[in-house]
Amino acid sequence: MMKLTTMVRGLAGDKAARELIRNWEFDEGTLKFWRASSNFVYVFNRDGERYFLRFNFEEEHTAQQLTAELEFMQYLLKHEYPCVASFGEREMDRDDSGTGGALSRRRL
Numbered sequence: 001m002m003k004l005t006t007m008v009r010g011l012a013g014d015k016a017a018r019e020l021i022r023n024w025e026f027d028e029g030t031l032k033f034w035r036a037s038s039n040f041v042y043v044f045n046r047d048g049e050r051y052f053l054r055f056n057f058e059e060e061h062t063a064q065q066l067t068a069e070l071e072f073m074q075y076l077l078k079h080e081y082p083c084v085a086s087f088g089e090r091e092m093d094r095d096d097s098g099t100g101g102a103l104s105r106r107r108l
Helices: 004-021 063-078
Strands: 032-036 040-046 049-057 084-087 099-106
Touching (some): 004 032, 004 040, 063 084
Antiparallel strands (some): 032 040, 040 049, 084 099
């Protein structure tokens, strides 16, 4: 579970999400907060299709934990379990704010 101080920091004006979303194309004005538990999750549209931006701050998860989560998602998809699918080359990118983001979309 995320620390309260991390949640407050991450939600402050949606600054972290707005910085991360700049790395990908998206429909202007569609970025919306969805939830925060162990990660922050925002929903947005790109060319009218729904996507999710999922991220956390470095002190919450190690790169090894993030890699394990991504591998588990791939395992679920491989076995035809409904799951979001990560995509792109930037899942593990870090920027100067110390955040890492992953884009995903619901596979129907």
